[in-house]
Amino acid sequence: MIEYATLEKGMDIGSTTIHVNRADLVRYAGASGDFNPIHWNERFATEVGLPGVIAHGMFTMGAAVQLVSNWAGNPGAVIDYQTRFTKPVPVADPAGSNPSEHEGTAVEISGAIGALDADARTARVDLTVTFEGTKVLVKAQALVQF
């Protein structure tokens, strides 16, 4: 249990790595109802000018917030969450691999406290979400109610 009074701006809340493969994208498409073929069909993705199949921005946004949910101890405490999607996360399909078992693309996630509002008892967690060192989400901020 986190004591609100002990929090300070700039404090790290931790980091994690999420792996995403082609099977994960099919699963997210089904669960979310977002069946845009750029997230599961290589031919279509390249025909519309992408380097290949890319992850749903909402997959990355949804997966990244887990760091905050688990830190807060209650996913229901995340009262506001926003991001801009700036770079795609390509998800490769290497020859000879099983798309369900392949390790997939690694997305690195870390978080730090960006602001505190003692009157409202909230903490804003700023997330850094990168693929191969480049930010894929920008201004990814989650507001946690204590």
Add this chain to the structure above:
Amino acid sequence: MSINPELAGRSYPAQDPYVVGREKIREFAAAVKATHRAHYDVAAAAELGHADLLAPPTFAIIVAQRADAQLINDPSSGIDFSRVVHADQRFTHHRPIIAGDELLAELHVDTVRAMGGGAMISTRAEITTTSGDKVATTISSILVRGEDQ
């Protein structure tokens, strides 16, 4: 076909209620690789004061994108879905979403900005229960790429 500049200010009324099911929460939570027990185990959710399984923080996207589909599929909007890129997303939760909720989403087109040959369109879904309680406000911007982008 180009984007209809008169879309801004348009709204689309709520359609049939979206009923939040336990298995859908579990399925969505697994799909975003969320591990918190409150998404899977009713007793774990109850320990945190939730009356049923707790939806993950981005679960409302299911309801919001169903509302957005009304705009995207509206022939008068001029939006070619194959040219749509998700630019930004925000969720403001007035209270957590839990299993058993029956949700309505009213869609508002807040702004339309021409960008090159395309347009940036911001929409807002006001999500309430069928009894009128505010649950969440979602704001989404989509970039519709022009023919040369």
